Amino acid sequence: MLSYFSTAVGWVREMFKSNTKIGKSVLAMGLLVAFNASAQNTAHVHGKGTAFVVQQDNEWQLQFTLPAADIFGFEHYPDTAEQKKRVKAQDEKLSIAESFLTLPGGCQIVSIDASNPFSSSQHGGDHDHDHDHDAHYDVEATLRMSCNQALSGLTFSLFQVFESLESIDVMWTLESGQGMQEISPARPSVDF
Ligand SMILES: [Zn+2]
Numbered sequence: 001m002l003s004y005f006s007t008a009v010g011w012v013r014e015m016f017k018s019n020t021k022i023g024k025s026v027l028a029m030g031l032l033v034a035f036n037a038s039a040q041n042t043a044h045v046h047g048k049g050t051a052f053v054v055q056q057d058n059e060w061q062l063q064f065t066l067p068a069a070d071i072f073g074f075e076h077y078p079d080t081a082e083q084k085k086r087v088k089a090q091d092e093k094l095s096i097a098e099s100f101l102t103l104p105g106g107c108q109i110v111s112i113d114a115s116n117p118f119s120s121s122q123h124g125g126d127h128d129h130d131h132d133h134d135a136h137y138d139v140e141a142t143l144r145m146s147c148n149q150a151l152s153g154l155t156f157s158l159f160q161v162f163e164s165l166e167s168i169d170v171m172w173t174l175e176s177g178q179g180m181q182e183i184s185p186a187r188p189s190v191d192f
Helices: 002-018 021-041 068-072 080-093
Strands: 046-058 059-066 109-113 138-147 152-153 166-176 177-183 189-191
Touching: 021 080, 059 177, 068 080, 177 189
Parallel strands: 046 166
Antiparallel strands: 046 059, 059 138, 109 138, 152 189, 166 177
């Protein structure tokens, strides 16, 4: 719960620092969402992720926190050539919007940033090291899009791409209001 909370607060703080229109106006609302969320949720649980959705004007930002175990099928720095290949392949999936959601009509992707805890750039190369196979890791991904019309909901495609995911708590803070809904492979959409 603590790490979840600090993720949420950190995200809001980062948006505020980023000095965007969204960042400024949504600070108070975002904190409210973060507090609500932290009260109801959840530490790192395999199969379960979270998503924050924020909108102002045409700008949308979606931030995902997903267990690395569900993205890669393992939760440690890759040992074998096969695991390294898998990290690379999943990295590519994390770089395209279609892995996250069905892009609504009238929307264009502005940017996608995913932090892969097992990419070699974050790991200092291929030297030998002690692997901590007991630790837990998350993948964080931030997707920004611009939409020229209001959206009544979103449909997520994550469950088709990362098949061990079982549920994602989606929280949204929009100009029209805020809310929270759990999505699953059987019900992968939220209605705002
Ligand atoms: Zn884990």
